[in-house]
Amino acid sequence: MKIQLLPKMLKDVWDDWGIELLIAVSCGMHMVLTLFGSSRRRMQARKVSLRFIMWSAYLLSTYVATVIIGKLTVIPVSDYEEEVTDSELRGFIAPLLLVQLGSHDAITAYSIEDNRLGVRQIVSLVAQSSSVVWILLRCWTYSAISYLYLPLALAGFIKYGETTWALSTALTGKSGVTISELRQDPKYLSEIFKNVGDDPDLELILRAYCRFYFVKPHIDRWLYKPLYESNLKWYSIDEHHKNPEDMFRITDLELGFIYDVLYTKAPIIYTWTGFVFRLVSTLCLVSSSVVFACLFRDSFVFYINAGVIFVVLGVIITLEAYQIYMLFLSDWAIITLIEHRNKPGVKRLLNALVRRSRKWKRWSNTMGQFNLIRYCLDYDRLRCGRFLKFKGLDIEIRKYFCTNSVGIPSALKEMMIDEMAKLNNKKQEVKRLKKEKKKSSYIGRIGEFALNIHNIILPESAESFNWCVGAVADFDKSIVVWHLATEICYHSETGKQHPHPKTEMGRILSNYMMYLLIMRSDMLSITTSDIVFLHASQQLRVVLKTGKYTLIRDEKTACEELKTRNLAVGPESAETEPTMVTKDWDVLGDAKMLSEKLSQNENAWDLICSVWMDMLCFAATNCGTNRHLLHLRRGGEIVTHIWLLQRHNRDEEHPSSKDKSLMGDTNRA
Template sequence: MSLITCISFVKRLWVAWGIQLLVAATVACKIVLAILGSRRKYVTWISTNLLIWATYLLLSYFATIALGKLTVVRIDDPKNPGYDVVLQGLLAPLLLMQLGYADGITAYAVEDNRLGLRQILNIGATVGVVVWILVRCWDSSSPVSMLFFPLFVAGIIKSVGWVWALQSVYDENSSVTTEDMSEEAGIKQVFEAFPDDEKFASTKDVLKAYYRFDCLKPHLVNWLYHPLFISRDWMSIDSYPADRAFTMTEIELNFMFDVLYTKAPILFSVIFKNAFLIDMYITCTYALLMAVTSLELYQITMLAFSDWAVVKMSMHLKAPLVLRLLPFLARRCMKQKRWSRSVGQLNLLDRRLLYEQWSKPVATILDLFEKGEIFRRYWLHSSQAIPSSLKVLVVQNMAELEKQRHLLPFTERGDWTLDTYGIREKQGLSNSIEMRFDRSIIIWHIATEILHELEGDHSDACRGSKLLSDYMIYLLALRPYMLSLTTADITLEYACCALRPFLRQRDIREAISKLSLADEDFPDPVELSKPTMITHGWHVLPEVQKLVIDLRMMDNKWEIISSIWVEMLCYAAYRCQVYHHAKRLRRGGELITHVWLLLAHKTDKYRSEIPKDLAPSSKPFTRKDSSSCFQKIFGKRDAKTRYNLM
């Protein structure tokens, strides 16, 4: 078949079936988004994220082109358009429904939520076009025309729901009112309404996670909040085991993911609670309509097994059916996977990272884009499932650090550990903490690797230190924005340049042995081809040597090392912008984000003094206490005072 013949065939196909193919493409895109949209919170594969990104963008393009073609459908007799024209008109409201996107993905990125107002104009124009198409294709004698109205209403609901979901995330009219301030007083009564039965434990956990999220609103930077309220028995998780505390954090972050990227919050509002009934009109039409109906039914079914459903059903405990279904649904929700539950791992002493060369064609392409080192790090990094012992280690060390932090912003990255163990006089330890953060991470990582090889054991502190060490280097190498570092690439490359000649001349065991000896001297570090102020005067190997020698003299070295790593992780988590935490939620999630949320509940970011009469006590916390507490902590404010959001 010649090229001209192929082109001619494609043209004929486009003229005859172009509209149907475009509608099929939009339905296919929406099916992909419905299936994968909510799964991206725990899927880390680049191919999956690329597929979601492509379908998210292409859906609106396909729908717009299809609507454009529908506006110029040929109608020989306007009074009697014909059965085929009426069927084509039926596709217009169907396309409007597709433009409402799947319930599991309203926004691909955080930035999309800023475009809510712009999308109102786009949807308004689209609705006008759809109305024009329906008017042109209307045939009063055809029963198919009777489907125009219900499908059009369904399309309006889906489209308005999408715009509403975008606009509600960072609504500039959001403000803190007196009602918001005193709302917490009723939370205790909600929990007391549950029967005293262990089968409702999962339900209470989901509900508690929701109230903790709703109180903190971590995606809003300037939302009024004080950790005093979370200290109440019915809101606190201080007594929870580490696994359960991390599960609560997972659920909170899942609520945050839903608010930022899905329609879940508005789907459970009063307006939308019966919207799915309209979809019943679609079940008797053709293949494309059947596909859309199946998709909507799938999404409606999934809503019943969401955290939001458990929260909303918990408000109606007087209904016998709710009391029967709630424990089952809550147990199912608690078993759901809400993030990848893994940590990235990268080892600076990996010889492949230091010496492995790409083949010439690949190296040429990577050099062209100056991405050779970045791609090498992506290629060599791995992921490891988070063991329960690591969660326990992190939570326990955070509790110890909290004794010195006292709800203040997290500003230290090792000093509190040195004070706790009384080892500040150790010069190697002190110097490794006082240097710049990226240097400190590298020095501690190399020292941890050396001690793990020489004196590693099977303790939780040792295994946890190794995991956190490789995780922090992974963040430094591939996610430096989460560490709030702008010079990470330069510092990391300099450290690799210092390690390459040292490791090239000896095997790893010999190199590690030399770095642990006090009488071993090292030559001046190898400078980069273009020395910078960032790396000037930094002697990597001698600094590592001093730190290793100090740590080897301590019997509790692994407790100290693990505490240092947890403190560094907390410091990085606190400094990281909310935007970056939110961005990682749609790419599998990060351990550092869970630590950030745990810290957020324990941080008084306004540095306000808690009045003595409001300190935690056994006295019941009344509605009046709640309102006066906010006034004493934050001062009397106009109930309509607005706060700039993120």
């Protein structure tokens, strides 16, 4: 009997309190998206729980609002003879839902795909707005409370309209980005740089903003091109700013501007139109809340719906105040204030913001790390159920638990800039030789530029290093072989009293390239990474005899084992049949041979770092633009910063050159 009554009880609760429960859920999602929306750019990829919460809030907010509006459309029509009716109070909820849906300044799009479907939001705007108007007409009684619908509805239409505008224009450049004078008047731009030249931090921000405009033609579907070719002195990095910290800070700032354009309302709210909209919507919300509180100051207990509405108004206004405060703590605010720097009080505010801006974290500033040997040693310790193995999820879970991240030290950034300069000089030399139709030792393999920098010429040294640099088709194999060889060399170096200063940097780069191969293979444009990884890990586990009774528990012992014993692994030892990709590939033998050759080289770690940087530069250039922009919302990747530095370096050298493809120039020479 009790079981039969349960559905009726649930139905009664849903009929009586369903709207209030959904409003509480909607307010919770509104708080999550407002408070944590901007943290995605700084969040490490391993924070899956918070990302899942934000993803769920972003997707469900519209559905929850639709359900509430559906329930509101069937509430009884207000009685004109009563002073205050329940239907009249519930009518307040409809415009407040529009305010909540459009109030997220820090997260308008969860991914780039949302921007591509932004035009569809216009249909949603029309449908939701029409439903809200219908609800307000049904609840209208010509009382003082009914007239409060008007400012709330105006605020809701403005907020939801801003979000739709931001989504539909993010990829077209028609969102009205701030201070267009910087693009239109070169004299004005020159005057600004002259006046801010005494503040290097402010000059870096302005220079990054100019570079941000210049990179737009290379971003998918941004079709307009500002005429900076005659003004490259403002766009390029001069000698004063060519230290690694400044160069990476400029890319941090520039990618921050790109992130805001793609995923937030920043291009809209930092314009005069956005300022007017924000002022009007805020005044509407505040005035409506004040009047509502005065009308029901002694009746919140009697009218429960009035108390619910007042709480919702309080949450919305509090979050709105927080967002207005955050508007001043951004690089866009600094750019906007530059235009008005000569007005009273603005210069002092500008200087205060610039000083604080050095502490703002614009991305995760970390590098993912994946160690293949550590993965194989921990493979049997991370036990997974049969269902996970049946679905193939056990490997993904093991990958996740064997992945970590490290901060990027300043020495590593300096080394990256130095190696990029060397690689660029070598590439220019090869291009010059080809242009002059002179004989060049360059063959066209990944890592070959780095070997040439260290005077290792492949045709004459084929038996030494020719086999360990790969063609584009074998890029994933080259990463695995060099990763294992780097590990062997690293643990051999750590036993020395004075290890090479680049030892740690080489290992960080090695683990990072493996991380890209295993966890971010889309950024390497590789389709065979899973096959190569599975083959290499199986071969390695057979040699190390990982399991319950193995004596090998750490990477150092494992590397000693790889150095000293015969690494031949027969096909009968493998768990799966060899494929076309891995046929005749002796991954462990290649890694052992490479480590032996490297140990005979006096500048082994210089060579290792050069090769990894060559691979990283190749990956950055050949990664699709959309892939780079997609990972900005996941904390960002250092490979994206390398891509941007290379992109601008090529434009500075050839300002009139045009991109051959948005997917990057795949020509190595």
